[in-house]
Amino acid sequence: MFYRYQELEMHYKIYGHGTPILMIHGLSCDMRLLVGCMKPIFKDIDGFQRIYIDLPGMGLSNAPLSFASCDKILEALLAFIEDNIKGDFILAGESYGGYLVNGIISIMPERVIKAIEICPMVVENHDERRKTSKNFTDFDEEFMATLSEQNRKYFSNFAVIANKETYDRYASDIIPGIKCFDKNFIYMLRKNYSFSFDLYARLAELKFDKPILIFAGKQDTAVGYVDLFEGLVPLFPQASFILLNKAGHNLQIEQKDVFETLIKNWL
Template sequence: MEAVVRGVPVHFVEHGSGTPVLALHGAGVDHREIAGGLEPMFGNIPGFRRLYPDLPGMGRTPAHRSLKSNDDVLDLLLRFIDSMIGDEPFLIIGRSYGGYLARAVAHLRPQAAGLALICPVGAHAGSVPKHQVLVSSAHPAGLDAEIEASFRSYFVVQTDGTLNRFRQLVAPAASLVDEPGLARIFSRWELRDRPESAARYPHPVLVLVGRQDATAGYADGWALARDYPRGTFAVLDRAGHALLHEQPALVQAFLAEWIERVREDEAVVQSVARFP
């Protein structure tokens, strides 16, 4: 599907019906990676309309010449929300780069009723551990050498199962990345209205990070605790930046619990509204 926003054709995939959930993928991939990680869970939790856009310069959404910074991408997302969701309460999930944008969206759209972050990156890179392979039992026979190198440098759990997920959900997006377009946008990385400078977010939050994440690290995730008084924070062992694929059962369990907290929070708010 496609929505034209600010003259930019934003490609997205939509599943289900009910309360909207906006899910934002990381850099260098497209909607397939985060959708592949979330859809197995939502298949067991009805009542949610999932929106998976391709972010500019990735997948089938172009890095339009008008997009010169992350502020421009954020504005595009806000207008996408206004067009596709409107004033309706919604949940937002962001992975890696998508988490950076998701934090800003949650602070700028008061109808954002819940925020989940998976291996989020921030305005500045913090300290990160060296890449460490914990499990190495994959058999990448016949895999292109460049793709295999990408897999080896990304995953810390290298099994036939994670290799299959990489082949299906990550590798196909590589050829669709507009490298010059992303370089232009990322050259102005830091958002003008940084989420850290906003008022504390009052709704349920989930932050999941991988203990062996050599891209975003894990310490910065806990540093977000001061901004999210309703937050659950978990550092998962046996997981790097590919946490979504390396610990899928745990990720889905934490997300399901977060959804229940959001539902509970909305029920309390509606009850207070009815009985002042």
Template sequence: MTEETGPTKTAGRPKPARWLLHHVEFGSGTPVVLLHGHTADHRLLLPLEPVFAARRGWRRLYADLPGSGRSPRLTGPVTAEAMGEAVLRFVDKVLGTEPFAVVGISYGGQLARHLIAERGPRVLGAALIAPLVRPAGERTLPERQVLARDDALLAALDPAEREVFTSVALYQDDAGWNAFRDHVLPGFRAHHREDAAELLKSYLFREAPESRSGAHDGIHLVVTGRQDHVVGWRDQLELLDHYPHATYAVVDGAGHNVHLDQPDTVHGLLGNWLDTLAAQRD
């Protein structure tokens, strides 16, 4: 069953509470907060839902970040710190003091690390999928590759959508396009363009989350794509010293959207992470 929570309504136009992020919720049990990446929305992470649905005892909250999907925009400057504070307010309001796990992809991976730094005792563990670690210009990136390309398909696409698709997709064929169309494109169409551009000016926290807290003993998973030319896969190794119980996997045949390029592998890794968390929880 799905429950959607949007802006609180008053007389006239909706007036969102400052803490409130739109989210889609499934299941019951231990909460898992799922955070998407830049210029996307919660639909980017919905392909992971079968992993959770196959297991009992997990309450999944797929959130839209500020200015994305159906969530309200930030009322002040759009910075990493402001995004992080919005996520903290959401988690504290919705979950109170309840322990939880977190899944973050790309930019959402940085926000997941922020949650660990700020709410560490309550965080059971995190799954970081292609997480952002270093700023552009300082990343160790593999050579850009395209492993499949259908020129007829690309020629038939809307030019603007084709540009976004080909800028990130490793598989530029029917299968790659279908996954992108269903899970990436809806959020790209819905995000606030000016806010997204403003965030790029200060998208990293002034202090890395790991510098603000000690090593975290939760159960963690880091999954990267071997052909990820956006954030790479080498820089994420820096995180392991801070997360002593982390499993790290670099998946061949996968780009930045590693969970779309190699779903079976990512689902297996995520399932193992959840089962390990459940064993400790129970």
């Protein structure tokens, strides 16, 4: 299905019935990232309507350059919520999607029941992030040798645990989105990669006291974990912060069982 807002056409899919959960993926991928890690969780859980969306310029959503900013993407998401979600809802966001989740909370906190943030982006400027190093890796070198040089290089950038199982998930959940995003749109978005308002001052004033589940990878070289703990936990009185060892920016793949168990319990 497609949601039309001004010149934007946003692709989305809905599964199940019950309390809505709006799923927002990260930058330069698409809804398949969250479908892949969330679908197994709801095999044994009823009562939730899962709404997956492709952000502008990603997946099957179109890429009008007028929406290549955080403010405009947030505007589109808020319009989508108003037009398609009745009543209160849950949010789930990964990486850049986590940043957008916090933007939504800052605008309409009264409607958000709770939120899941998976390796959320906190510091917009890459150079200012307190990133961690890979002080642990577990690579199946025999399997890695079967990959093309390009696939091996891209997979290794973020991988902490690299074997056939994690690569197959990477290939099904992440690579398809990377192959289809609009490069011009992403280039422009990176130039407007933060909200025009002070998100964290607004959240600090808000004192949002509903449950927040924050996942961080100990070996996450994209956003790290220090900024997540120090930047988000103090803002949310009911936050749970999960720091997983042997996990990077794709922790939902590398620590699949722990990830799924924790979300089932939290829901």
